[in-house]
Amino acid sequence: MVKEPENEPEVTLELDYDRLDYATNREMENDEGEKTGFAKVASYDMENFMYVIKCPYCEHTFKGEGELGQRPWWIECPECGRSSNIYRIKDKAEKKVKNRGPDVPDDADVDV
Numbered sequence: 818m819v820k821e822p823e824n825e826p827e828v829t830l831e832l833d834y835d836r837l838d839y840a841t842n843r844e845m846e847n848d849e850g851e852k853t854g855f856a857k858v859a860s861y862d863m864e865n866f867m868y869v870i871k872c873p874y875c876e877h878t879f880k881g882e883g884e885l886g887q888r889p890w891w892i893e894c895p896e897c898g899r900s901s902n903i904y905r906i907k908d909k910a911e912k913k914v915k916n917r918g919p920d921v922p923d924d925a926d927v928d929v
């Protein structure tokens with residue numbers, strides 16, 4: 818079973834998660850460094866990519882698909898014409914990392 822995100826965007830990709838070879842979901846920053854957008858990119862075969870972008874500049878949400886070619890990827894917002902750089906995407910679906918506390922024993926006595 819695949820858990821659905823709690824906040825589903827208005828524009829979504831209909832994906833067969835079992836077949837996905839690749840998926841990422843990252844936040845996108847505007848010029849002020851505010852995380853006002855996001856980029857979701859997924860692929861079944863690492864050649865054709867499907868994406869949903871929320872433009873961090875004008876907050877327009879759009880989706881598309883195609884062969885993105887070599888990284889870095891630039892996807893242009895059809896609303897404001899600015900391109901967003903989809904850079905350094907991990908090769909596999911991002912795994913949730915458990916938020917563990919500091920893994921230090923109480924009696925640690927180490928010379929540093």
Ligand SMILES: [Zn+2]
Nearest residue numbers: 872875894897
């Ligand atoms: Zn835009």
